[in-house]
Amino acid sequence: MSNLLNSTALKLAYSYLNANPERNIPKLLGWLDRFDKGSLQSTRDAIRKVVEDGDNNWYRLILSLWPDLDAGVRRTLFNNFVINGNIIGAPLQEENCKKYGCNVPWAILMDPSSACNLKCT
Numbered sequence: 001m002s003n004l005l006n007s008t009a010l011k012l013a014y015s016y017l018n019a020n021p022e023r024n025i026p027k028l029l030g031w032l033d034r035f036d037k038g039s040l041q042s043t044r045d046a047i048r049k050v051v052e053d054g055d056n057n058w059y060r061l062i063l064s065l066w067p068d069l070d071a072g073v074r075r076t077l078f079n080n081f082v083i084n085g086n087i088i089g090a091p092l093q094e095e096n097c098k099k100y101g102c103n104v105p106w107a108i109l110m111d112p113s114s115a116c117n118l119k120c121t
Contacts, residue, residue, distance in 0.1 A: 032044055
């Protein structure tokens with residue numbers, strides 16, 4: 001149930017962000033500061049550092065998502081990267097790291113060659 005509430009709240013936050021990203025990104029960071037229990041502190045700090053420097057290339061890239069991407073693609077990117085990959089996925093990743101005693105990567109790239117028979121375990 002908690003993931004559903006988080007997902008719904010973040011989708012509402014995305015709608016707010018989508019209305020005026022340049023003005024609302026700093027406001028959303030402020031809201032996260034109040035409601036996060038510390039699990040996203042390093043992520044928030046990194047984003048805040050980027051946002052506070054208007055000339056930062058990463059910030060310009062973030063803002064370019066609005067004029068340069070289709071609204072549906074941008075929403076899917078937000079859902080997959082922010083909600084599923086970070087908010088929901090990070091605690092699961094940490095839990096599995098502890099459970100299996102190994103590093104669980106954030107993403108896995110598979111690039112089988114033409115010689116691959118796709119029957120590996």
